[in-house]
Amino acid sequence: MVKRNLEKISVSKSKKFIVSACLIGKCCFYDGSSKYNPKIKELVDNGVAIALCPEELGGLKTPRPPVEILAGSGEDVLKGKAFMFNKEGKDVTINIVKGSKEFLTVALECGVRKAILKVKSPCCGRGEIYDGTFTDSLRKGNGIATALLLKNNIEVITDSEFSQDRTLTFKKSARSKAVKNKRYGKREKNKGR
Ligand code: SF4
Structure with a gap:
């Protein structure tokens, strides 16, 4: 039986x-x-991201054998049409579905509108994921957590897309500039004392 982990997370x-x-x-x-x-770490440090x-929410330990979806996408797993196996051949579908649902629950409880998730x-993954052969080959499709977030109208971008997102970079630069100005103004004020 998979133990529930959400109680441990302060939402x-x-x-x-x-x-x-x-x-x-x-x-x-x-x-x-x-x-x-x-x-991305900076978003968490600034208190705007969780x-x-x-996989860990689903009770899987780290390190662990890699997991892939056999012949399907995250959406197929949620419909019961595909399953997740680790490289040793163990079916870990229950763990991953449970962990992904907990991931979604936290996102909804925090009022999250956007997710930044690891490619493949x-x-x-979003858009493409490993194809279940453990050969580094890809197929079109979303991972399970991504499929759940998208179904609940939460936008998902990959970490690569985030790194190229000029809007977010610009907002961050503007905030840094404002912080610097504030500090600079404070120093100037102290100088006059
Ligand atoms: S890609 Fe997702 S499931 Fe894999 S280690 Fe990172 S957070 Fe966990």
Whole structure:
């Protein structure tokens, strides 16, 4: 039986984004590594994003054997038409579906409107995912967490798209400039004392 993990997560309201936890440096990738992206970590540090890993939410340990969807997409898994197996041949569909549903629940509770998720992952991928052969080959489709978020009208972009998003970069630069001006003004004021 899969244990529920949500009780352990302190859900605070008003987050703009939910992001894949591996993108902020959490070593939750199947091999125990992370996929650290400093720009995405900054969103969490600034309090506008929450980071979670659907596979860990589903009770899978890290490190763990890699998982892929066999002959289908995240949508197919949710319809019961495809299943998820790890490289050792174990069916982990129940874990991943449960973790992805918890990921969605947190997103909805936080009022998230946008997700920034790791490309190609069977949970977090959008548009293309590994094809179930464990040969680094891709097929069209979304991961399970992504499929659930999209179904609930939460926009999903990949970490690569985020890195190229000039709007977000611009907003961030404008905020940094404002912070710098504030600090500079404070120094000037102190000088006059
Ligand atoms: S399930 Fe998503 S958050 Fe977790 S390691 Fe894979 S890509 Fe990262």
